[in-house]
Amino acid sequence: MPPASSTTQKKVLLVDDDQFLLDMYTIKFSKAGYEVKTADSTDVALKFIHDGYTPDIILSDIVMPDMDGLEFVANIRTEKLVTNSIIIMLTNQGASDDIARAKKLNVDGYIVKATTIPSEVLTQVEKICASKKM
Numbered sequence: 001m002p003p004a005s006s007t008t009q010k011k012v013l014l015v016d017d018d019q020f021l022l023d024m025y026t027i028k029f030s031k032a033g034y035e036v037k038t039a040d041s042t043d044v045a046l047k048f049i050h051d052g053y054t055p056d057i058i059l060s061d062i063v064m065p066d067m068d069g070l071e072f073v074a075n076i077r078t079e080k081l082v083t084n085s086i087i088i089m090l091t092n093q094g095a096s097d098d099i100a101r102a103k104k105l106n107v108d109g110y111i112v113k114a115t116t117i118p119s120e121v122l123t124q125v126e127k128i129c130a131s132k133k134m
């Protein structure tokens with residue numbers, strides 16, 4: 001039997017083409033009580049969502065082969081998918097174009113990953129969620 005708390009566990013979808021980062025964030029978020037699902041590409045992430053997966057939080061990298069993280073979010077917005085999900089982008093330092101694009105897509109937040117260690121990523125995600133009263 002799953003623990004009783006599993007019904008209140010927040011679901012987080014991690015999207016990154018860097019398997020090392022996915023593993024690292026999975027450990028962090030799992031230890032903090034989140035139910036984690038990972039996608040190593042935006043195609044995989046979109047398929048999960050099309051198949052009915054509704055994460056509470058989407059934490060997505062931007063620079064990825066094929067469809068990048070912002071195109072992925074644009075798709076979600078256009079198709080009106082997972083409208084209640086909190087969407088947070090992981091950006092590279094100094095990528096002001098990316099931040100401008102992210103703002104246009106009305107994402108809930110962005111975290112500069114080059115300067116942010118995984119435990120701080122978790123803290124920042126929780127801060128963003130708290131500000132959205134989630």
Ligand SMILES: [Mg+2]
Nearest residue numbers: 017061063064
């Ligand atoms: Mg990347």
